[in-house]
Amino acid sequence: MEHVAPPAWVMLAYLVSGVFFILALRGLSSPATSQRGNRFGMAGMLIAVGTTLFTHEIASLPEIAGAIAIGGGIGWITARRIAMTDMPQLVAAFHSLVGMAAVLVAAAAFLNPQAFGIADADGLIHQVSRIEMGLGVAIGAITFSGSVIAFLKLNGNMSGAPIMLPARHVINLGTLAAILGLIGYFLTDQGPWIFWTITGLSFLIGFLLIIPIGGADMPVVVSMLNSYSGWAAAAMGFTLHNTAMIITGALVGSSGAILSYIMCKAMNRSFISVIAGGFGATASSGGDAAKTDRPWKRGAAEDAAYMMKQADQVIIVPGYGMAVAQAQHVLREMADLLKKEGVKVKYAIHPVAGRMPGHMNVLLAEANVPYDEVFELEDINGEFAQTDVAFIIGANDVVNPAAKTDKSSPIYGMPVFDVDKAKTVFFIKRSMGGVGYAGVDNDVFYMDQTMMLLADAKKMVEDIVKALQH
Secondary structure: OOOOOHHHHOOOOOHHHHHHHHHHHHHHOOOHHHHHHHHHHHHHHHHHHHHHHHHOOOOOOOHHHHHHHHHHHHHHHHHHHHOOOHHHHHHHHHOOOOOOOEEHHHHHHHHHHHOOOOEOOOEEOOOOHHHHHHHHHHHHHHHHHHHHHHHHHHHHOOOOOOOOOHHHHHHHHHHHHHHHHHHHOOOOOHHHHHHHHHHHHHHHHHHHHOOOHHHHHHHHHHHHHHHHHHHHHHHHHHHHOHHHHHHHHHHHHHHHHHHHHHHHHHOOOOOHHHHOOOOOOOOOOOOOOOOOOOOOOEEEEHHHHHHHHHOOEEEEEEEEHHHOOHHHHHHHHHHHHHHHOOOEEEEEEOOOOOOOOOOHHHHHOOOOOOOHHEEEEEEEEEEHHHHEEEEOOOOHHHHOOOOHOOOOOOOOOOOOOOOOHHEEEEEEEOOOOOOOOOOOHHHHHOOOOOEEEEEOOOHHHHHHHHHHHH
């Protein structure tokens, strides 16, 4: 079956949907315009899906409606039930589904190429389609298996510490070389063993690439897997002769890659090192356990309320612990009370705070924190030296000075907030026995100007609010 070019209006519709997707990305670049960006994205997807269904005899209308109802129902229920704290692992899980979809489409095209219009009358697949199919199934399988490992690490089913396999670089490079070699050989021979070997090796390399990456780098991994899912979709768009998939996949792939690169720069990580599965990383035991035998000061809600009420400026540093406790709303209430007392309040957001890019920004926006009070690391880090109080709620690794001083630390080289320069530090933490996601003790706990507020983050802030109201 020879592929027939689509009508002009179809290409125009796909072009319009592509414009909407670009506008969606533009809107999602800022919390202030994120809702509008989401609406643009939904409109673009509606046009793309509607056009595809109208122009392709994929299945009967009841079958299509049933599939949409099942998929949409699962998505709706999941979105309603999922907690914001679990959003990173949900994103990783969805990336795995995109990768598996690409694998299944490639497998279907390989098993019945004439139905996809990519083979001649003798059943020989066009060479360009073999390249598209090989790359699509490889990227899709890597995305699936890599996302599964990311999900397990984010969900706590697997240790967040890097798992260093012996001779991992040799194994990874050898496996990648074998995949590329087989894709090249696929051009001369479309034997089933070649296609399925590419698929199997790609699933394997996905596991091998993500396992050595530690929890501190997991936000970059989530962004990187998002990029992979986009490229997988683009490759399948060529196989399906679907312009919308090509456009959407390329936009997702390129924007995800750019975001991953920006985050790597923010963390002082090598982009190549991260995408290559922690290439060059070494296992380290430096600082694995909290040194609870060191002297530290315990504070109370009344202490924090009094000191912050007397301050000229308070900088709040939120982290994953705030998300777990769902303390963002009461935190904003605390900030409002401080502002009534004439205190300048700012929020400091680290690029990798939480478990995925923008995690803290979303939570603060949900609590209606004004956008002009929220600052990124490079914009506010210089102010800690002139700040009366640094209020840390649920953050750890992003304020750990070991990133600047301890070369054996897994977070060494990552830019962190200079909270140690503030006159007073209040650090909300459940207990002194715990460490950050990277498994590293924090010297800030034991500084002379630090007072540890050991409690559930939401309960502690509620107590501080009560103290401020008296």
